[in-house]
Amino acid sequence: MSEGTTKQFLYVNRKAPHGTVYALESLEVVLIGAAFEQDVRLAFMDDGVFQIMKGQDTAGIGTKNFAPTYKALGDYDVNKIYVEKESLDERGLTEDDLMPLTYEDEDDDWAEKPSIKIVSRAEMADLIDSSDVMFNF
Amino acid sequence: MKFAIQINEGPYTHEASDSAYKFTKAAIESGHEVIRVFFYHDGVNNGTRLTTPPQDDRHVVNNWAELAKENDLDLVLCVAAAQRRGIADADESKRNGKDADNIQEGFRISGLGQLIEAGIQAERLLVFGD
């Protein structure tokens, strides 16, 4: 499908979930995109960090709760998830407030490992710099 | 240079579609190739043939349709986003049991794979949105 080209993909998530559709619809792109065998990285910064927060329950607002879908990312080989520390700090959050997203490392006897890496603003800059294609929603 | 364009918003409410249109036009005029224009989120609303903007204002949908015709542009509306927002071609309409379709000629409805593929094949991807 990818005709042999492998690019460094970066999906940039800066918006909170539920108040707008961008979080849900960007996740749909990531899931479809997983089939194209590119080097996929996800970046969560600004209000985007709220997308992967624990304890989301949309029953009261009557919308589809897609938060659990993030847990499936590991099964789609999407396991490079970068969350900006400054964005967490600004919002009074720590890594413990995030859903524990993991993947099974086939090169290490299928050991379960964390997909989330907490990075600094400067490291986020490096991530952007090293990408070939940036999707923004 | 091969460009791919992603448009996240519908006509008139946001400047995104206008900006993307002017960029696409300028890219073509400069001798570049725009391999696909992919409409996502509310961007699918750029593909309805039922708009009637005021006579003294630009016709966003027609601008895209004419640009596409003159330059053989591939204008793609995301099927999932289009279904959510009620933009359908004849096939989609029939498949989903609707009594009408509303797609503008020159646009086609397809899957998100088209956006990913454009990202792989283009040398530059630009996103216009909110």
Next chain:
Amino acid sequence: MAILHTVNKSPFDKNSLERAIGVAKEGSSVLMIEDGVYGAIKGASSSAMVEAAMKTVKVYALSEDVSARGVNDRVIDGVELVDYAGFVKLAAEHAQVQSWL
């Protein structure tokens, strides 16, 4: 990799300009488009941030959007105005485009 960062929101509305400037590495460029061109206004609370950024990155504003908003006379010295043809050229000359929304 020199990236072209585009910003389409006013700095008084969203933090996108601040984020773009914070992430843009030396040699990269920031282009303000749409409501982002309000970030090019001098004498505003955002001006110092832009002026400081210009030490390491090139800052541009899209002339058509500047004119639309009537702010041509108050653009920060050193912010270069480019038209759509110039926007295309910038996109082609940089390695990639990061669209801050």
